[in-house]
Amino acid sequence: MTRVYVPRDSGAVSVGAEEVARSIATEAILRGLPVQLIRNGSRGLYWLEPFVEVETAAGRIAYGPVAQEDVPGLFTAGFLEGKPHRLLLGKPEALPYLARQERLTFERVGITDPLSVEDYEAHGGYRGLARAITLAPADIVEAVTQSGLRGRGGAAFPTGIKWKTALGAAADQKYVVCNADEGDSGTFSDRMVMEGDPLVLVEGMTIAGIAVGATRGYIYLRSEYPHALRALSRAIAAAYARGFLGPSVMGSAHAFDLEVRVGAGAYICGEETAMLDSLEGKRGMVRFKPPLPAIAGLFGKPTVINNVISFASVPIVLDRGAEFYRDYGMGRSRGTLPIQLAGNIKHGGLVEKAFGVTLRELVYDYGGGSRSGRPIRTVQVGGPLGAFIPESQFDLPLDYEAFAAVNAMVGHGGIVAFDDTVDMAAMARYAMEFCAIESCGKCTPCRIGSQRGVEVMDRVIAARDARDPAAAAASTGLLKDLCDTMVAGSLCALGGMAPFPVLSAIQHFPEDFGLPAAELAAAAG
Amino acid sequence: MIDRAAWTDVVDRALARLRNLPGALMPILRAIQEELGYIPPEAVPVIAESLNLSRAEVHGVISFYHDFRSEPPGRHVLHVCRAESCQAVGAEALLAHACSRLGVELHGTSADGAVTLEPVYCLGNCALSPAVMIDRNLYGRMSEQRLDTLLETLETVA
Numbered sequence: 278m279t280r281v282y283v284p285r286d287s288g289a290v291s292v293g294a295e296e297v298a299r300s301i302a303t304e305a306i307l308r309g310l311p312v313q314l315i316r317n318g319s320r321g322l323y324w325l326e327p328f329v330e331v332e333t334a335a336g337r338i339a340y341g342p343v344a345q346e347d348v349p350g351l352f353t354a355g356f357l358e359g360k361p362h363r364l365l366l367g368k369p370e371a372l373p374y375l376a377r378q379e380r381l382t383f384e385r386v387g388i389t390d391p392l393s394v395e396d397y398e399a400h401g402g403y404r405g406l407a408r409a410i411t412l413a414p415a416d417i418v419e420a421v422t423q424s425g426l427r428g429r430g431g432a433a434f435p436t437g438i439k440w441k442t443a444l445g446a447a448a449d450q451k452y453v454v455c456n457a458d459e460g461d462s463g464t465f466s467d468r469m470v471m472e473g474d475p476l477v478l479v480e481g482m483t484i485a486g487i488a489v490g491a492t493r494g495y496i497y498l499r500s501e502y503p504h505a506l507r508a509l510s511r512a513i514a515a516a517y518a519r520g521f522l523g524p525s526v527m528g529s530a531h532a533f534d535l536e537v538r539v540g541a542g543a544y545i546c547g548e549e550t551a552m553l554d555s556l557e558g559k560r561g562m563v564r565f566k567p568p569l570p571a572i573a574g575l576f577g578k579p580t581v582i583n584n585v586i587s588f589a590s591v592p593i594v595l596d597r598g599a600e601f602y603r604d605y606g607m608g609r610s611r612g613t614l615p616i617q618l619a620g621n622i623k624h625g626g627l628v629e630k631a632f633g634v635t636l637r638e639l640v641y642d643y644g645g646g647s648r649s650g651r652p653i654r655t656v657q658v659g660g661p662l663g664a665f666i667p668e669s670q671f672d673l674p675l676d677y678e679a680f681a682a683v684n685a686m687v688g689h690g691g692i693v694a695f696d697d698t699v700d701m702a703a704m705a706r707y708a709m710e711f712c713a714i715e716s717c718g719k720c721t722p723c724r725i726g727s728q729r730g731v732e733v734m735d736r737v738i739a740a741r742d743a744r745d746p747a748a749a750a751a752s753t754g755l756l757k758d759l760c761d762t763m764v765a766g767s768l769c770a771l772g773g774m775a776p777f778p779v780l781s782a783i784q785h786f787p788e789d790f791g792l793p794a795a796e797l798a799a800a801a802g
Numbered sequence: 803m804i805d806r807a808a809w810t811d812v813v814d815r816a817l818a819r820l821r822n823l824p825g826a827l828m829p830i831l832r833a834i835q836e837e838l839g840y841i842p843p844e845a846v847p848v849i850a851e852s853l854n855l856s857r858a859e860v861h862g863v864i865s866f867y868h869d870f871r872s873e874p875p876g877r878h879v880l881h882v883c884r885a886e887s888c889q890a891v892g893a894e895a896l897l898a899h900a901c902s903r904l905g906v907e908l909h910g911t912s913a914d915g916a917v918t919l920e921p922v923y924c925l926g927n928c929a930l931s932p933a934v935m936i937d938r939n940l941y942g943r944m945s946e947q948r949l950d951t952l953l954e955t956l957e958t959v960a
Contacts, residue, residue, distance in 0.1 A: 288927050291942035323929035323942075462885030465926040500832075500869055501925050503938045538825075539832060541867035544923060558827030559859075560866040576824060618929065620890035625929030648891065657886055661923075691928065693887045707889070711923065
């Protein structure tokens with residue numbers, strides 16, 4: 278029986294992995310060859326998807342990108358023995374894109390069968406939980422604090438401190454909520470984990486539950502991820518069946534129940550307090566803080582809220598120790614970050630690296646430059662609320678503090694590349710439009726300001742196209758004032774940060790805004 | 803339009819199964835929309851009474867979320883991503899093509915009732931932009947030609 282791996286990751290499926298898997302099964306039957314198909318997660322080299330691997334005596338051998346019509350030829354060439362073919366890539370772990378990564382959170386993604394608890398355990402899974410059960414709650418929290426792990430959803434708040442607050446809050450019921458409303462464009466690492474290694478999220482949330490004394494967990498999943506819903510639901514059922522969830526987790530005195538709740542297409546529900554309202558069955562409106570959710574969160578009870586990657590990074594911290602994790606990274610950004618390369622990029626995909634890697638390395642060494650072959654003009658880092666960064670700043674290391682120093686943010690680690698055909702005024706207009714569409718409506722500067730921002734951008738673009746620099750400068754000045762008001766007068770990051778891409782576009786690319794020569798010189802100087 | 807008996811049955815079943823969940827409204831609305839394709843406005847008072855909410859609260863939730871509809875969509879729903887990553891590789895042109903090919907504006911349904919066109923802000927397939935979703939199926943590296951082929955297949959099947 279030869280094992281053949283064809284990803285069920287939705288990205289792989291989006292370029293034909295289902296058809297390839299079916300063809301391999303059919304062809305194997307026709308040729309009378311015993312093949313066991315395993316539907317793994319994606320290794321994250323998306324330009325090579327569908328990325329098919331065969332288990333041979335010499336280890337796993339990869340082929341890709343495989344189209345359905347390539348399948349008979351692969352059989353004829355002897356791919357089941359890892360023999361040469363035009364699509365042969367060799368050993369996956371030897372491919373430079375993977376060989377130069379530091380995969381901790383993603384150590385199993387693409388390797389194991391995501392729905393098999395046995396496979397998960399055989400690859401180090403549930404060792405973190407087993408250790409957590411032997412510790413006092415405060416010691417689990419201490420390990421997470423010592424690891425230096427900070428919230429990977431974007432805000433980068435120290436995870437251990439959040440847990441400590443929830444642990445210290447007395448209540449008859451506490452909750453653990455996973456924010457899986459991964460709405461930022463250019464980000465897909467949450468999705469890859471949920472589809473490719475869902476049990477690591479289940480394990481991380483269970484550890485959080487034991488650490489803070491919560492017996493119920495919810496995963497708030499965006500509705501745009503039907504494949505992740507299927508994988509999570511099956512993984513949770515498998516964990517219950519094996520006693521890793523339920524009234525006695527791994528035979529211990531700890532109970533933990535876990536349920537997936539699906540959103541309904543609202544970006545704002547990725548904001549933690551809006552998400553809580555949505556989980557409670559209401560409109561996703563942002564709440565005032567305080568009270569902090571760790572004190573009074575879901576249904577008014579103490580609630581730990583973390584992103585998928587934050588929870589998924591906890592098992593390895595418990596298993597291998599806080600020092601092991603903390604030894605990766607730079608400054609106050611410890612550990613690794615799963616970075617996502619997206620947009621106009623040749624080698625789009627998942628790159629997990631210790632903090633400190635530069636944008637230039639990511640965009641060119643890993644990403645291979647633009648997909649269009651044209652020069653890359655800018656990258657937007659951290660989603661639709663992140664700044665546009667010009668080529669002159671590509672030596673910036675990925676580090677929360679280094680990015681903050683230039684008014685940019687690492688966010689959830691998504692990097693979207695644009696080539697030199699991009700119109701930065703159009704991107705600034707879009708940032709305002711997106712904010713207007715997705716605003717929950719609570720704060721006037723966000724609700725109305727974003728609408729006015731779209732209108733002002735229309736005037737800027739009209740003035741630029743009419744070659745009227747004075748009018749463009751007047752409208753741009755107004756836009757900057759509006760951005761100030763939004764930053765200062767909005768409760769949450771949507772209204773408070775939507776101005777950042779706008780302001781960074783004006784600052785770094787004033788020529789796209791039709792500004793007068795004097796202002797261009799000032800901006801350049 | 804489906805008759806009254808058909809939707810009341812779906813709504814009653816969703817309420818019976820889910821009304822005791824904490825924060826039950828969202829799962830109930832999702833369950834109804836999954837079966838009917840939309841949430842009939844006539845169902846709002848029924849849901850409200852069952853959950854001890856006001857009609858305004860239920861209506862408020864339905865109108866807040868982009869997913870929920872109060873009218874039936876076409877037989878298929880085409881979501882075209884227009885977020886930044888897809889824009890970087892031509893999503894706006896792809897969306898314009900979809901509009902003209904289907905003869906609709908955003909949120910519109912083609913005259914033959916086959917396809918409703920919706921914008922979406924990220925499908926999480928950003929390494930393979932531009933992305934579209936047709937019903938529950940995700941497609942990456944979409945081109946105008948490939949989209950035409952997909953739509954033709956849909957329309958012959960429908």
